Amino acid sequence: MQQYNLVxxxxxxxxxxxxxxxxxxxxxxLTRRCVIMKVLDFTTQxxxxxxxxxxxxxxxxxxxxxxxxxxxxxxxxxxGESEALLKETLMPVYVAPEDEQLLYMYEEVKQAAxxxxxxxxxxxxxxxxxxxxFQILVSNNVPIKAITDNTIVGVLPGAGEDLPTIVxxxxxxxxxxxxxxxxxxDSNGSGVAILLELARLFxxxxxxxxxxxxxxxxxxxxxxxxxxxxxxxxxIEENLDHAESSLLHDNVAFVLCLDTLAxxxxxxxxxxxxxxxxxxxxxxxxxxxxxxxxRFPWVRLGLVHKKINLVESTVAWEHERYSLRRIPSFTxxxxxxxxxxxxGSILDTMSQVDFRKxxxxxxxxxxxxxxxxxxxxxxxxxxxxxxxxxxFLTSVPRATQLLDKEPSHVLLVNSLEHEFKRYLxxxxxxxxxxxxxxxxxxxxxxxxxxxxxxxxxxxxxxxFLGGCIAGYLGIVYYTIQFLSQIxxxxxxxxxxxxxxxxxx
Numbered sequence: 434m435q436q437y438n439l440v441x442x443x444x445x446x447x448x449x450x451x452x453x454x455x456x457x458x459x460x461x462x463l464t465r466r467c468v469i470m471k472v473l474d475f476t477t478q479x480x481x482x483x484x485x486x487x488x489x490x491x492x493x494x495x496x497x498x499x500x501x502x503x504x505x506x507x508x509x510x511x512x513g514e515s516e517a518l519l520k521e522t523l524m525p526v527y528v529a530p531e532d533e534q535l536l537y538m539y540e541e542v543k544q545a546a547x548x549x550x551x552x553x554x555x556x557x558x559x560x561x562x563x564x565x566x567f568q569i570l571v572s573n574n575v576p577i578k579a580i581t582d583n584t585i586v587g588v589l590p591g592a593g594e595d596l597p598t599i600v601x602x603x604x605x606x607x608x609x610x611x612x613x614x615x616x617x618x619d620s621n622g623s624g625v626a627i628l629l630e631l632a633r634l635f636x637x638x639x640x641x642x643x644x645x646x647x648x649x650x651x652x653x654x655x656x657x658x659x660x661x662x663x664x665x666x667x668x669i670e671e672n673l674d675h676a677e678s679s680l681l682h683d684n685v686a687f688v689l690c691l692d693t694l695a696x697x698x699x700x701x702x703x704x705x706x707x708x709x710x711x712x713x714x715x716x717x718x719x720x721x722x723x724x725x726x727x728r729f730p731w732v733r734l735g736l737v738h739k740k741i742n743l744v745e746s747t748v749a750w751e752h753e754r755y756s757l758r759r760i761p762s763f764t765x766x767x768x769x770x771x772x773x774x775x776x777g778s779i780l781d782t783m784s785q786v787d788f789r790k791x792x793x794x795x796x797x798x799x800x801x802x803x804x805x806x807x808x809x810x811x812x813x814x815x816x817x818x819x820x821x822x823x824x825f826l827t828s829v830p831r832a833t834q835l836l837d838k839e840p841s842h843v844l845l846v847n848s849l850e851h852e853f854k855r856y857l858x859x860x861x862x863x864x865x866x867x868x869x870x871x872x873x874x875x876x877x878x879x880x881x882x883x884x885x886x887x888x889x890x891x892x893x894x895x896x897f898l899g900g901c902i903a904g905y906l907g908i909v910y911y912t913i914q915f916l917s918q919i920x921x922x923x924x925x926x927x928x929x930x931x932x933x934x935x936x937x
Contacts, residue, residue, distance in 0.1 A: 434517070434526035436877040439660055440746040443521040445877075451525050453489035455538060462489040469539050471531075472496060472780070473506055477513040479577035483524065490525040490860050492884075494535055495614065500784035507785075511774035514610045518777070528611040528779060529884060551793055572735055580876065581837045582656035582664040582865040585850045588680065589635055589652075592645040597686040597713065599802070600651045600762075603628045604658020604665070604751060605849065606693075607832060608777035610833035617626035618786050620776045621658065622826035624691035626819055627795040628652060629852055633818070634799055636856035638807075646806035652857060654849055656865075657833055659777060660874050661747045665754045673758060681760065686713035688762035689798070690751040695791040697821075698786040698813045700725070703749075704763045705741050705756035714761045720801040721765075728800070729793060737769060753913070763797065763815060783827050807876025834876040 436445035456466035458479045463486040470479065471494045483491055496502060517526065529535060603624035607617025616622075632652050638644045657663035672679040694700075700721075708715040725734045741753050748754060749771035755762035767790075768775060775781065825848070829841045836842045855859045868871060881912070 434528070434610055436521075437834075438875040442746075443632070444518055444519065446526050447521060447523050451490040451527075455492075455542050457460055457539075457542045458483070459543070459546040462486070465489050467492055469542055470494070471539065472502060472510050472883070475510050475513055477516050480513055480517060488524060489522070490527065493526070493528045493610075494531045494539060495528055495779065496531055497785070499780055499782050502780075507780055508774070510776045511780060514778050515772075516608065517773040526610070527882075527884070530614075530616055549738050580834055580867065580874075582667065582833075583836070583846050584656060584668045584863040585654045585846075585860070586668075586863065587632065587652050587853040587860040589632075589639040590652040590859075591639070591647075591648045591650070592642065593647050595684065596647055596649050597684045598649040598651055598680045599686050600653065600681075600688040601628055602653040602655060602664065602665070602688060602690050602751065603632060603656045606656050606833045606836065607656050607781070607828075607831040608659035609779035609781070609832070610777060611779055612834055613830050614779040614830045615777075615830050616779075616782050616827045617831050618783050618823065618827045619695040619781050620693040621691070622823055622831075623693060623695035623786065623791055623794075625654060625826055625849075626791070627691055627694060627798060628654065628813070628817060629822055629849075630795055630803070631799055632853065632856045635802070636901075644807070648806055652853065654853075655751070656836065657753060657874075660833060660867040662751050662754050664865065665751055665872050669754060669758055669760075671863060671865075675817070680706075683837070685760050687717060687753045688752060688760055689717075690755075690762065690764040691798070692751060692766045694763050694766060694794040695786040695788075697790065698731055699735070699767050699769070700794065700797070701735050701737050701769050702763050703737045703739065703766065704750065705739065705753055705773070707736075707738055708761070708763075712761065714763065717805050718763075720804045720881060721797065724797050724800045725805065729797065732797075733791070739771070753843055754865065763827055765794075769795070777798055783823065786823060788816070788820055788823070791823070792816055795819065819838060866912050 434446035435441075436447060438444070451467060453465060453467040455469050456463060458468050458470050459473050460466070463483055466488055467490045468479075468483045468488050468660065469492050475493055480491065497508070604621055607615040607620070607622075607627045609615030635650055639650065653668065654678035655662070655668060657667075658665070669681065672681040702718060702721070708718060722734055725732050739749065741748065741756060750759075750764040750766075752762035752764045799930075826845075829839075829845060831842070831845065836846060850862055873878070
């Protein structure tokens with residue numbers, strides 16, 4: 434389970450080292466035990482009960498085939514996962530993919546838990562005979578080296594001067610209970626895939642002077658989206674506060690933020706203030722509504738208005754970072770609630786992606802943009818390319834604390850930049866390094882540790898064995914004492930007999 438400090442608030446697991454006996458979540462006593470649970474077993478109530486009883490740790494077994502898990506179970510686990518990450522805990526929490534050895538251990542502790550209905554004598558005897566324990570070997574939970582957020586930006590310049598700019602943005606990092614298992618397919622691999630396909634699609638039109646519209650089209654991929662959109666915040670600050678001139682300084686028509694778009698027959702437009710009539714953002718939203726009504730009438734399109742609470746230190750959606758600087762913006766997502774558990778879960782894998790709905794949402798955005806700028810159909814929106822992009826984005830975990838550490842993760846960011854350079858102009862990467870003295874966010878180590886499991890006899894067995902040995906030695910001692918007494922008696926008897934014979 435990850436641990437980090439964000440805006441002076443601590444999240445995740447501080448504990449690390451575990452040497453404890455394995456127990457099922459069904460056991461009545463969990464104190465100083467490691468609780469083993471499958472995704473099917475994990476609930477918020479069981480997690481809080483393990484905390485209340487001061488369990489030594491929790492180990493969650495992640496199934497290899499998540500698509501086979503019932504939807505209600507997935508929802509329940511995601512709710513518990515988001516609850517666990519809200520606050521700091523001293524109880525170590527680990528997640529491991531299922532394998533034969535872990536499943537064998539799980540079944541064994543489940544069988545042991547089933548004997549709790551038996552008599553105490555039988556349970557004690559059983560515990561003396563066998564038990565399963567394991568040890569997790571980890572390092573200290575020390576802060577890791579400050580991460581670097583990379584924001585990749587590219588532009589398709591329009592025909593003319595002093596043109597308004599349309600910004601399309603998405604964050605590319607993922608989030609979940611365990612960083613090394615956070616692939617973020619729907620949130621937000623789907624937004625990145627649609628953005629890259631839009632860049633390819635509109636590149637064809639902007640490449641010809643005759644079809645170039647009177648708009649600049651800017652695309653940006655930002656990091657740190659799961660942590661208060663820090664990458665977006667720094668990029669805006671660099672363009673508005675430190676740069677003398679930029680497209681954000683000039684006439685921005687609107688900013689469209691793409692977030693979680695690979696499922697559901699609902700689309701929500703999240704805004705910080707209702708768009709006024711006769712504004713570009715209002716005109717584009719009308720185009721979205723017309724496309725959905727004419728092409729996909731079964732899709733529900735809604736407008737969600739949520740004011741920004743300036744007292745809170747965190748924002749709910751990426752567009753709020755722009756709205757705070759009075760840049761018209763909104764977020765398009767199939768989620769209505771910004772606190773939805775779907776926005777950060779280790780179960781957010783490719784099995785949760787509906788490619789037909791992903792393509793449909795991409796077509797809605799592309800056609801609305803085309804109608805806003807000029808007429809364009811969706812005939813060039815490629816299914817195969819969308820599938821390839823999603824497979825690539827979910828090939829490695831995209832947790833923020835991993836993206837600039839491992840070669841495969843660095844390659845992913847480089848590949849995103851290369852994809853921008855294929856279709857966009859003025860592509861550049863902004864690398865934002867945190868202030869070492871006052872960082873916005875601090876991550877801690879122990880994200881990926883080995884588990885060593887071994888069979889042991891419980892402490893009761895040691896006592897039992899010690900008692901048996903003591904009893905055995907006692908019996909041997911008293912047997913020797915008894916035999917020596919018998920030998921002495923026989924010697925005295927033979928000695929008395931010999932004395933009588935001599936006297937005779």
